[in-house]
Amino acid sequence: QSTIYDRSGKVLLAKLGTDRREIVAFENVPTELLDATTAIEDKTFWENSGFDPLAFISATIDTLQGNGRGASTITQQLVRNRLLPADVIAPDADIYQRKLKEIIQSIRLTEAYPGDAGKQAIITAYLNNNYYGNRSYGVAAAAQTYWKKDLKDLTLAQWAILAGIPKSPSNYDLVQNAVDETYLDENGKEQ
Secondary structure, X not given: OEEEEOOOOOOEEEEEOOOEEOOOOHHHOOHHHXXXXXXXXXXXXXXXXXXXXXXXXXXXXXXXXXXXXXXXXXXXXXXXXXXXXXXXXXXXXXXXXXXXHHHHHHHHHHHHOOHHHHHHHHHHHHHHXXXXXXXXXXXXXXXXXXXXXXXHHOOXXXXXXXXXXXXXXXXXXXXXXXXXXXXXXXXXXXX
């Protein structure tokens, strides 16, 4: 979204566009969200070279046995979503060629951004660019969209939900899949 402020730069006048994106710095990403994300998406993120050969072999065996699943690291997902050209990721493109390019570029990206600082930059880019459903890109935008809160003010359960959404943003979209329910609060008032 584009935001328009008055000349003082303090009063928000309008937001244009339908997609929401808010950028968050690594220092402002809660540790619990980092832990939840790496636990769900890439257990070896902090140690791997952008590619996890053991996860790849395990996923290949599962796929050959008819239980297909993904094995892309966080770095591979970032490369696929942000760095590979459209013709490589098109639905009719050769999946093996795409996977090979994805692995090579992931290793190169990790080499270009070495050490802890590099891993921090990679996961920050991943968290700021992921689609979290309901036209929200990045964890900070998703926190505002779903709970109308800053990322730092979410609960552990909310961080865990955010970490899981990128697996299937359409299926886990909290607004599109919401169910209206009526209940009585502690004062007996209908909510």
